[in-house]
Each structure stands twice: as C-alpha cells, then as structure tokens.
Amino acid sequence: MASTSKQYKAIGEDIWKGRTEKINAELFALTYGALVVQLIQDYEDYAEVNKQLEKMGYNIGTRLIEDFLARSAIGRCSDFKEVGEVVAKVGFKSFLNITPTVMHAGPLPSESTRSSTPTPSANAVGSSFTLTLDENPLAEFVELPEEALEGGLWFSNVLCGVLRGALEMVQMQVQASFIADVLRGDETTEIRVTLLKYLEEEVPVGDD
Amino acid sequence: MSHHLYLLSPSDTPLYSLTHYSSKPAQTTTTSPLASNLPSWSTSAFAGTLTALSGATSATQAHHVQGGTVRIGGGQDRHVIQMIANASLDVVEEVVRKDNMMYLKSVDKFNEWTVSAFVTPGNMKFVLLHEARNDDGIKSFFHEVWELYVKTMLNPFHTAHTPIRSPVFDARVRASAKKYL
Numbered sequence: 001m002a003s004t005s006k007q008y009k010a011i012g013e014d015i016w017k018g019r020t021e022k023i024n025a026e027l028f029a030l031t032y033g034a035l036v037v038q039l040i041q042d043y044e045d046y047a048e049v050n051k052q053l054e055k056m057g058y059n060i061g062t063r064l065i066e067d068f069l070a071r072s073a074i075g076r077c078s079d080f081k082e083v084g085e086v087v088a089k090v091g092f093k094s095f096l097n098i099t100p101t102v103m104h105a106g107p108l109p110s111e112s113t114r115s116s117t118p119t120p121s122a123n124a125v126g127s128s129f130t131l132t133l134d135e136n137p138l139a140e141f142v143e144l145p146e147e148a149l150e151g152g153l154w155f156s157n158v159l160c161g162v163l164r165g166a167l168e169m170v171q172m173q174v175q176a177s178f179i180a181d182v183l184r185g186d187e188t189t190e191i192r193v194t195l196l197k198y199l200e201e202e203v204p205v206g207d208d
Numbered sequence: 209m210s211h212h213l214y215l216l217s218p219s220d221t222p223l224y225s226l227t228h229y230s231s232k233p234a235q236t237t238t239t240s241p242l243a244s245n246l247p248s249w250s251t252s253a254f255a256g257t258l259t260a261l262s263g264a265t266s267a268t269q270a271h272h273v274q275g276g277t278v279r280i281g282g283g284q285d286r287h288v289i290q291m292i293a294n295a296s297l298d299v300v301e302e303v304v305r306k307d308n309m310m311y312l313k314s315v316d317k318f319n320e321w322t323v324s325a326f327v328t329p330g331n332m333k334f335v336l337l338h339e340a341r342n343d344d345g346i347k348s349f350f351h352e353v354w355e356l357y358v359k360t361m362l363n364p365f366h367t368a369h370t371p372i373r374s375p376v377f378d379a380r381v382r383a384s385a386k387k388y389l
Binding site for chain 2: 034
C-alpha cells in the first residue's frame, strides 16, 4: 500500500503527538553538546570523534527501528525512494519533530559495469537520497571553534549512524554521511544516504 | 559620543570589552577640567597626571596648566577609561549588597563619565561608561547583552568565565549598541 506524502506527514505528526514522554529541547541540546565536547577532549582527533559519533548512532539506530516500526505500523517500503520519504516524513518527525526535505537521486552511472540496463529503477544499488535539515535540535546554541572547523568535525554525525543502524535492521546496507553543515559555514545542513546493497537474512554478526 | 562596555566575571576578570561610538547627538555637558582647580603652586608632574585625567573627554579642549605643558585633551585615554571602570567596581559591590535589583542605574560619576552597571543572577558584572543620560536605552541594551551572554554560555564549546572571543557575539553586541545607544 503506497501512502502519499501527505499520509506520511500525518502519520509522523500523530506519532509525535502521541508520545507522552517528551524532553526539554535545551536539556537535550546541552546533553548532546557536552557529549561531543567530552569526546573531543578524550580523543583529540576530530576524524576519530566523527567515527565514534557514528558508532554511537549506529547502536542507537539498531534499537530505535523497533520502536519506530511498532508505533508507525508502516509496512515494507516498495523502493528506496519510499524509504527516503518515510525516513524524512515519519522517522525524523516522530523522534525529533523536524521534517527534512528529501531529494532523490538514481544510481550514478559507473564506468566499470556498462551493462545494458534500460532506465535505472529506484531500487537499484547506488540510489541515494539527500535530507536537507532546515533546523537541527542537536545543534542549538552551538558555535564551532576554529580547531573544530579545521579538523573537519561533523557535529551531528550521530544522526548518520542512526540512519545506518536503523536501515541495516531492515535489510538495507547504506552509507550515510554529512555533505554540508551550517555550523561549518555552509548554506544548508545535508545528509546523503546511499544504498550499498540489500542484505539477505543471515545470522547477525559481531555479537559472538 | 562614545560608550565603553566591559563584561566582568564574578572574579572581576574582564571577559569582553567594546567601545561604541554613537551617532546620536551628544548633549551639551559642562566640563570642568580638574586642572583649573589646581592652586598655582602645583608641580608640573602632578599637573601632567591631571591633564591626562581630564584628557578623558571627548570634546577637544585645550588645557592650560600653570607650570605644566599645554596639552589638548582630545580623544579618550584608554588607561583612564579602564581605571574609571575598575574604580567603580567597589561602588557596584556596595550597591549590590544593599539592593537586590539587576540593573543598577548610575553608580559612579567621574568628570563627565557616568558609570552604569548591571549585575546578572550569575554575578557577572556588565559595566558601561557613558557620557549622556540614557536610562531606558541603557537598560534595554543591558538586557539584550544579557540575553546574548546567556546564549554564549549555552554553547558547549565555551568554558565559563573565559574571555568571549566569538565573532557572532561581537557582531550582535555591536548591532545592539547601535540600536539602543
């Protein structure tokens, strides 16, 4: 059952309203800010901090997806484009109360495989969507110092990890990363999510 | 007409300073150079200091001191301004002990400089040196600076009671000064 964009928005709105436990936005932003600053002091390397934030996000995402599916009762998405729509309109809305705009892109033509595929379907490996966040509750009041700007810190990198973890639990292996951030002086805050491959059902790895 | 703003931590460390030149017309102030009160037998060294002190006026005036060098008191002497600000801190603390308000109007007067102070609940002192009376404008200005200061404190990368170097804060304070002063 393909829901329209409006229906997704309504579902997201309902879930957000239905949550009884909400947290003060300032407390949330301050907690996350303290976390990032502590990581910077511990690791002293901004690339490493980015990695750790992404790892933390991954662990959050693998657990968050269960909560999301339980509350939203949305069925399987028909293609990757729909995944993007659901993530933006229902996912972000129900957890952060923001609705990023989505832009879809088909797979980029690769030079190695010149197979004669007609038009690339929205399901093809390599499809991607870009989420543009016009507000970021994690980064209220934040101003990055010079060293962080030069070191390449993505302040809200935990979000990329959440997306990767959550989508992996529904059999999609994706790569999520920031391509722009207003904290770094860019015009917008954008996350690109690229589909790497669909996962077969298999024994979860890593917990042994 | 100029204004000097100083933000001081609870331990009286200056965290931020700003000099703002207002474009609003200056009201006529009667300046009484201290030098003219000196008896004629005063030494030139003492007179020199006083000339420097009275040099802290924005109006260009020529001071003739008996036995001292003629000095045109134009422009502000940076050190004098800071000395005035520091001296007013004692008065501020006295007033704070008595009253319980945040905005203490003018706590001190030196020549034609009035010192207004604002003490935040976190015991940060904002000290403003100005020449003309402008209570409402200064009160609104202090409140805006307070809001901007709170926002700076919420930045996780800012350590409390360290000098504020954020260019965004600086720009916003300047804009606020332009609006109210």
